[in-house]
Amino acid sequence: MGVAMSDFPEIRYANSDGLSIAYQVWGEGSRNLVLVPGIFSHLEAFLEMSEYADWMRALSSFCRVITFDKRGNGMSDRIVGAPTVDERVMDIQAVMDAAGVSSAVLAGFSEGSALALVFAAREPVRITKLIICGGFPAGELVLGTLTEEDRVKIRRRLLENWGKPGGRHAIARFGPGPEDPAGQEIFAHVCRLAATPTTIAALYDLQMRFDVRKVLPFIRQPTLVLRRAEEPITRAMSKSIADAVPNGIYRELPGSAHVPFFGDQEDYIDAIRDFVLGEDAGETPVPGRRVLASVLFTDLVNSTGQQARLGDNVFRELISRHDALARRLVERHKGRFIHSTGDGLLATFDTPSNAIACAVALRDRLAGGELRMRAGVHTGEIELRGDDISGLSVNIASRIADLAGEGEIVTSDLTRQLMIGSRVIFEARGVVSLKGVPGEWPLYTALSTQAPPSRS
Structure with a gap:
């Protein structure tokens, strides 16, 4: 096995929060198309599959295509366990920055569709259009189509059979069938290079548990959802994305292969070409400045009592020091300090992990002093x-901050969902009504002080 890599674009590396993320740039078109791969990939090994090489050549014939290996597999840095949705979304931004891409059409395939959906909501100016290929907004455990017993069996089979030709595991069904033993050998080899059994089992476990459905109404870009008529991802699952996105279009293509570059590629390529090059798919940013962000509110506990006890002058000096510290910590965690509230702060972050890490850092720095804080974090459209x-x-x-106790960091459900797999432990607080806010809100306390640090 093996291909002449000199025949293909060079492998480059982007820095994503201290990790090296491998990426490739195909073609030289005036339009940019960023591809987010599925649960596993390997930029070089995938080229052993002739179908993949044909797919990339076809796409790059009408646009500049940027694709990459997500953290944890392929030629990118390996990590322990599975990265969160939150962390892998950061990889898209890092690759676009490294490749000099200011705006692009974004395409997410299979498991990568969740990352594409979140990034599109977060970056309405940089992402002009969105394409979802065989995608799903929530995992099977969340949707109730698999049980915990099923999850354990899937994990065991991945650990035992990953990388074996025709292996009996959940991902093998997406590769070549028994009628193509040579193709099965190549697919198994690619699997072995892309990820270890432990890594793929962790990634699949995370895939079964994520849920980004609450993000869908915030996606303003025109969105094309593609699915083959007889592929394993159900029509209801893919169509639910198009129905929930304000400018969603659902299109069904003939065929049964889940992987776009397997089976007949022509209809897939034509659909993507028409969408990327069409008049309504140009490189014009979505108007307005509504974006998905993680909002951090902090509040000093019993600040009025402290002011009465310490006196105005002393308390004013403490608040001044608090605000200066808060500004530094927000900046260190890549956030945006909006303003001081007099006895707390309002800040925004691109990722919930950075918002929680900042809140933890501020709380811990205040510990032992005169001031005590509580915090609320919500991820939504601002x-x-x-x-x-x-x-x-x-x-x-x-x-949410109003409901937190001294030293507590309380979050909404979407914040927790985007951090599934992280070192932060979330404890359910129950479902509550929030004053002046419609609906019922599940809330969680971020218990762990081991929030993933912001790498530099």
């Missing part, structure tokens, strides 16, 4: 208004 922000999500974060 409106950027110059140096300020507005929107219901800001009020929700404030209401």
